[in-house]
Amino acid sequence: MNAAAALGPYGAYLLAAIVGLCVGSFLNVVIHRVPKMLERGWAEQCAELRGETLPPAPAYNLFVPRSKCPSCQHGITAVENIPVLSWLVLKGRCAACGAAISSRYPLVEVLGAALAMAAVWRFGASWQAVAACVLLWSLAALTFIDFDSQLLPDGLTLPLVWAGLLANLFELFVPLATAVIGAVAGYLSLWLVYWLFKLIRGKEGMGYGDFKLLAALGAWLGWQMLPLIVLMSSVVGAAIGLILIVFKGRDHGVPLAFGPYLAIAGAIALFFGRTLTKMYFA
Numbered sequence: 001m002n003a004a005a006a007l008g009p010y011g012a013y014l015l016a017a018i019v020g021l022c023v024g025s026f027l028n029v030v031i032h033r034v035p036k037m038l039e040r041g042w043a044e045q046c047a048e049l050r051g052e053t054l055p056p057a058p059a060y061n062l063f064v065p066r067s068k069c070p071s072c073q074h075g076i077t078a079v080e081n082i083p084v085l086s087w088l089v090l091k092g093r094c095a096a097c098g099a100a101i102s103s104r105y106p107l108v109e110v111l112g113a114a115l116a117m118a119a120v121w122r123f124g125a126s127w128q129a130v131a132a133c134v135l136l137w138s139l140a141a142l143t144f145i146d147f148d149s150q151l152l153p154d155g156l157t158l159p160l161v162w163a164g165l166l167a168n169l170f171e172l173f174v175p176l177a178t179a180v181i182g183a184v185a186g187y188l189s190l191w192l193v194y195w196l197f198k199l200i201r202g203k204e205g206m207g208y209g210d211f212k213l214l215a216a217l218g219a220w221l222g223w224q225m226l227p228l229i230v231l232m233s234s235v236v237g238a239a240i241g242l243i244l245i246v247f248k249g250r251d252h253g254v255p256l257a258f259g260p261y262l263a264i265a266g267a268i269a270l271f272f273g274r275t276l277t278k279m280y281f282a
Contacts (some may be wrong), residue, residue, distance in 0.1 A: 009161025016133075021083035023137055024112025028105050029062055031144040034153055037061060039084040050259040063263060071099035083109040097165025104144075111140055115267075122271050131167045132270060135160070135220050139263035142213065146259035157216055164219030173270075174222035186226055187211045207251035210258050225269045232265035233258070 040060060047054045058065065067076040074096035080086050087106040093100060119132040138160050146152055161183055168179035190211045197205035218226055240257050269276075 011121050013117050016120045016129075017113040020113030020116030020133070021109050022112075023116070023133075024084045024109035025081065026062075027112055027137060027141050029067065030141045030156075031108070031148070033060070033062055034141075034145060034155065035149040035151055038151065038153060056164035063074050067198050069094040069096060069099060070277060072097035086172050097163075108140070112188065115140065118271065127170075128172050131172050134163060134167075135197060135270065136267055138163075139267055143260040146209075146257040146263075152207065152210065152213055152259045154209075157209055157212035160219055161212065161219050164216055164221075167220065168222075170242045174224075176221040177218050178224070181278075182221065182223035182226060183215045184218075185223045186218030187215035189226065189230070190214050191212040210262060213262050213266075217262065219270070221266070221269055221273060224277070225273045228273055229262065229265045229269050232268060236264060237261040269280070 039056070044054060066075060067081070069076070071094060074094060080090065084106045087101060087103075090101070092101050092103060093099065115136040116133050119129040119136060123129040125131055138156060141163065142152055142156055145156075151260055164180055165176070165183065168174055168176050171181075174182070190206065194204065194206055194208075194211070197203075214226070214229070217229055221229075236256055237256065240261070244256075
């Protein structure tokens with residue numbers, strides 16, 4: 001941290017941007033592969049319950065195999081994998097077959113950099129900023145995964161709970177007792193809403209991943225931020241849901257991922273939660 005502080009404010013922003021771009025590139029891998037890894041795991045579990053043995057499959061995780069073009073299976077080289085720059089140089093197309101590469105890849109990389117710079121802006125060159133980056137990058141990955149697959153994987157949400165408690169063991173954001181209560185209250189609040197909705201409507205209104213994500217936000221930001229997070233996520237979710245129904249013709253009976261709105265509200269609370277709370281109670 002002393003070395004980062006010695007770079008000065010602009011140097012710290014530059015360092016945050018470079019690290020954020022690299023992490024954003026890795027987030028693209030997480031967003032794409034984690035749901036597929038879950039599906040493979042579920043298939044193996046189902047086969048085991050049926051007493052079957054699946055044929056051997058090549059290793060597939062966050063590190064292997066090497067990223068490939070989905071159209072021609074061309075292996076992405078290191079030069080073709082430079083965050084944002086490679087996409088611009090290649091004009092958004094595969095170097096081998098010319099197939100279009102989604103603009104979401106560089107956008108996620110830019111988002112990773114923007115979140116890191118925002119953390120430095122809010123917390124300075126400090127361990128708070130480092131911890132905030134971990135939270136923000138995790139929320140970004142969960143947001144895109146939930147949008148794509150309506151999944152909030154335990155492999156991301158549960159470590160995020162423990163990471164929040166660990167960060168607040170050193171009181172980086174709130175006292176540890178506040179963080180523990182926040183984790184418990186975050187989980188139980190949505191768990192109760194889930195069961196009330198199920199008793200009244202006879203169907204599930206949200207997934208267990210939402211409980212765990214709110215528990216993680218409570219562990220990071222403390223129980224005092226939970227009402228603000230729930231309120232903001234509900235308002236944003238309702239507004240976007242109405243827009244999708246009115247302008248996109250989305251069926252109101254189709255489930256809407258709630259995790260992204262919790263994540264967005266959690267990020268807002270991280271940066272402006274205390275200010276917004278003071279404004280409300282002023």
